[in-house]
Amino acid sequence: MSAEKALRILIVEDEMTIALLMEDMLLDLGHEVAGMAMRLPQALELAETAVFDIAILDVNLDGRMSFPVADVLAARGVPFLFSTGYGAAGVDPAYSGRVVMRKPFEIKDLQSAIARAAP
DSSP, X not given: XXXXXXXXXXXXXXXXXXXXXHHHHHHHTTOEEXXXXXXXXXXXXHHHHOOOXXXXXXXXXXXXXXXXXXXXXXXHTOOEEEEETTGGGGSOGGGTTSOEEEXXXXXXXXXXXXXXXXX
């Protein structure tokens, strides 16, 4: 477990194996998974209604960009970070100031990205 404050985290990831791996890593770090979404409609619903401290957004959700989810979170004042195999190059320039975690990542990368994005 990390020395950081335990956070409730929303995972938005369309690859089940990556989502489950991320869940395991987050639990190992002492965080709680507040919810998981694999498709854009579900992610938008959770972004609008769920209670969590931070979200991790896969940029590409089965061919649809997660940027509308990022917009909802930004409007709510909820921190988030992007997770993508393309690194910062895969993120729309409108979000250039946001934390981007490049896939594949290790637990230390996840911990660092959360620390940089969380309040």
